[in-house]
Amino acid sequence: MTTTRAEAAYLRSVTAFKNPMLDLLHGRFAPFVVAVLSNVFSPDRPAVAVADAHVEVAEAMDELRAAGYDTEDDRRLPAGSARDICRGWVRVGWLSLQIEDDVEVYRLSAHAVGALEIAGRAGGGRARVSRSRVRTLLDAVERLARDAETDPERRREALLAERAALDAEIAALDEGVIEPLDDEHLLEEAENVIHLARELPADFSRVAESIAAMQRDVVAELRRDARPTGDVLREYLERGRHVMQATPEGRAFQGALRLIGDPEHIDDLTDQLHAVLTQPFARLLTIEQRRELDAIARRVEAGVLEVLTAQRRASHVITVQVKTHDPIRDRQVDDLLRSVMAGLHRWSQTKTPGRVEPVRTLPLADIGHLRRSLSDVRPPGAPEPLASDESDVEFVDADTRAWGGPHYAELEAYVETLGESFDLAEAFARADEYTRRPVDLVGLLEIAHRRGLAEGDEVSVVEAVRPDGTTRRFAFTAVTAVRTTETDADD
Incomplete structure (x- = not known):
């Protein structure tokens, strides 16, 4: 059956709206979700302890209810406790739950970061078609065309033209001729920089999540792999060492890391942004714009750290899983879990399941005495005396005690x-x-x-x-x- 253009467009839209980012923005409680997530998380605070997040979400709900934003006739806040709400956000893919330094923390997913960035741009007005924005596009196209050129002569001509333009600008400066840009133009440039920087956190989060997803796929594939451990050890360890190259996002990040991974580059970026903020035109920036400009270097550094942490975690998990891989044991555990789930399902389908007493303590093994100190080589007590009664001693061929001490x-x-x-x-x-x-x-x-x-x-x-x-x-x-x-x- 041939699909019409309208039907094809509609199906693409349906697929797009299944994305957690759009689901967040067009949901019933979208204003509440965007407001709370933007208050709890910030570029300087990308991870929040679970207990702290629950307290802050609960406080935000109390403040909004006290202000009259949630009435019986107009429900603007979701039902349930702060814990239930946060766990729901984890299930739909807006938050991710991780363990950092033995503490359970929440992090914004790439979908949530993108949704907050879109909401922030929409709330701050539409971006202007400025000279700076067009110049960025033209420079990107020019750089793409130059890098894609395979004719050495044409590439040489482009480089010579670029060098001639730079030489002319240097000569003008040597003669004392300088054309200062007006404040309006510099303001456009700063707004364009802020616009580009707003997209970085979502990009970094997507890289980290792609690595985590690849890690889960590798572990699941390893558990399904029935080959002996020796056959899969080298293959999966190699994938763990080269986890960054396993996803398109990771390979793209590696290219970007060559530009921003050096701490000196981050320091130079910080110095340049501070120099910009001291220029006279910076007074035209709003307080929020000045804050965003000042935080760009920290955002880049935090994003790089997030991706590298995800890489180390994925490599460690894959390596540990490979070293402890036992196909027979894994299948036994899987069969046991499936049988338990099947039993629970059958029990829950009965009309009167009755009351099940929980297992509060596990049975203890009677092991007698445990050594309390590893440094004490003496036994915990005196051994039992040897029996001296030889009346029941029988030897088959000869008395072997003669060969003793x-x-x-x-x-x-x-x-x-x-x-x-x-x-x-x-x-x-x-x-x-x-x-x-x-x-x-x-x-x-x-x-x-x-x-x-x-x-x-x-x-x-x-x-x-x-x-x-x-x-x-x-x-x-x-x-x-x-x-x-x-x-x-x-x-």
């Missing part, structure tokens, strides 16, 4: 029978075969060390017997154990 009890009892001093090698050779294992030699040396040792110049050699009957010879410096008395220790 030294038999200290037997060795201590054996040493007590050796007198005040003894040679370690001779004592080990005369010990029972059960206590002549290699580890028992170490245990005997430890006991002798506690009593006192005297090393000689000779070398002692002993033969140790392992539990399986094999032997092992050890050589060491001759050692004599001498019992140390308390008097000897004092001396």
Whole structure:
């Protein structure tokens, strides 16, 4: 079916009016929305804490009701609390809810910024078709034509003509000839600058929102990606690092950032605006116009910061999501959430759903004792004593305890029978075969060390017997154990 011109135009208009910006401007409570948003948010205050915004909106509603702007016959204010109104604005896309420095804040969306800018221009009168505005258009067209020119000769001619005009102006200044512009013309130039600057906040917000939307798309796509984590890791990390190039708005912003991203450029812009405001013609500007001129540099700086913050946040979120990506776990969580929602839907459809007791506390796991200090390496309490009853001990092939450590009890009892001093090698050779294992030699040396040792110049050699009957010879410096008395220790 062929669409007529009228029908096509009507469909375009219907689509346009679905835009949140136009929805804000033509809604029933549009004057209230524009007034409150313009009071709560400003170029110097782009983000407002949620609690503060609710208080300020409530105060504005009380003041307007007290002034008689909301009566039973003429409802000009929306119903509900300030919190409900702000949350509604978030749902329709006029405000965005973000977390900054662990605080929940509201920010104007690009649609709301554009609507406020349109309302401000309409309330301040229609823009004039001035020489400055036409000159801006002609300069933009001329620059576009020059940049699009591919013929080197023509581009060279255009540059030479531009240089000749500059040389003529410099020569006139050298001769002292200057043609000062009248105040009316300078006023037109200032109004044109203000007009151009008013569009910047909405442009910056659109870039930040396009990056946030791209981040949400990437995360959603990642959750749907059934490939193994190793296959998607490199791809999505690369998208996170180059998040700015992922949207047309981001690529355009990168080009603009080369002009305004340097702090020196912002400082130069601030100095130039201050110099303009000190000129005699500035007295013709209204207080609001002077304030807007003075705030241009801060608007640019805040807009750049907003976009760069959105870029860092998107890169961080994508990177974290990729590192924790687990397709199986994600599908399990999605299935669980869908089953819960389906159960709630079925329950809500019953005629008498009844009362559901809320889960006020989660069950606690009985984990006994938690360490309270990481610096304390000692256990929280003494361990239970080892059982000494060997009646229920059974070994399948052999008693593996024979391969354990030294038999200290037997060795201590054996040493007590050796007198005040003894040679370690001779004592080990005369010990029972059960206590002549290699580890028992170490245990005997430890006991002798506690009593006192005297090393000689000779070398002692002993033969140790392992539990399986094999032997092992050890050589060491001759050692004599001498019992140390308390008097000897004092001396």
